[in-house]
Amino acid sequence: MEVYKLQDNEWLKRLFDIKESWILVYNQDTFFGGMNTIQRSESINFFFDLFVDASTTLQDFVVKYEKAINKRYEDEKREDFESRHKSCILSIGSKTEKHAALVSIMNVFGKFHNELTSVSYFTKEKIEKNSSQ
Template sequence: MARALIEIMLEAYHGLCTWNLMQNCIKHLGNLTKGESHFLSDFKKCMYEYENEDQFDEGWRNLLATYDVKENTWLQKVYTIKDKWVSCYMKKVFTLGMRSTQLSERVNAGIKGFMNVNLDIIKFFKRFEHFVEEKRYNELKCEYEARQKISRLRNSYSKILQQVSELYAPSIFYQFQHEYELFENCYVKSIDMQPPLIDCVIVMESNLGECRLSLDLDKNSICFSCRKFESFDILCCHCLRVSIHMDVKSIPEHYNLKRWTKLARSETSRNIDVNYMEEDVDLS
């Protein structure tokens, strides 16, 4: 698959499913995961917790030394493709936070639930259509709740939270609100103002790392080293810290992408069955 993607889908980025990677880790290094061993948790740290590549390399060397696995061929192979599973490498990629095949596995499990060897092609498609209708019904239900329910604000006086609560679908709003909570753990370490360009360093307390930001006031654009927006399409706590520091009261429109808003599906094509579902008495 990896070789085919390189040749055929040049714009695609091939990553490894982190759940399957952990299972392979247990399979190849099961002897290190027994008893009071912390090998799996230390391996997960290498996967998720390091902010930059230098920190990862240091953590990886400590892992190999601590458990005396420098000569392990599976770990050597996994290290050569670290850009496919390590967070500080994957943050350069537009992943929307997806790190596993959970979404496709869930669909597969749903289809397998009504499959059996005795189904003819007609019965299969009838059951398949019913399965798809249930998925679409759930989407409509989520849309209804997003438009009718008011998201709970942790800080009801925040102009930025008020803005995004009206725009974002609930699940994305709560992720954004988590970033807003983290911004209170950040402070501006240094700032160099040469309008229209502003460069600054944002540090998170409790040794959670730092982030470098560059703002262009003329273009109303922001570049930041954590790459939260590039990978997930929502602004990070570092950006919010600078925004508050600069007395910015709202998020620029081009940083509020439609895909996360309550109107994300407003221009999607309608299937003939959707009209029936929209008049469903349960939704009413």
């Protein structure tokens, strides 16, 4: 926003403040192993704590590291398979919902669907631009 000198744009500020609500829609092609960005940085330590500890030798670490990576790979394969072969449950019937169900992975679609259904709580108002401006 600073690069384009848009810090004073109220609409963009509000949109940025609620970025958690819409940002995943634009990252649907990126697989995050079931983790969001904050969880990723915090969970790497937890992930390795399942396989190694302070007393682990270097040789054991290499073996356990390989097991950890293989487990992560298998988990990703399983999630990919489930995401591609499970059907999304549609409740609104809109074109947007149908398109999202086709292009999204299950996890992302669920979050998107929650946001889409919550839109019905908002009112719409047509705003016309004044010709003198």
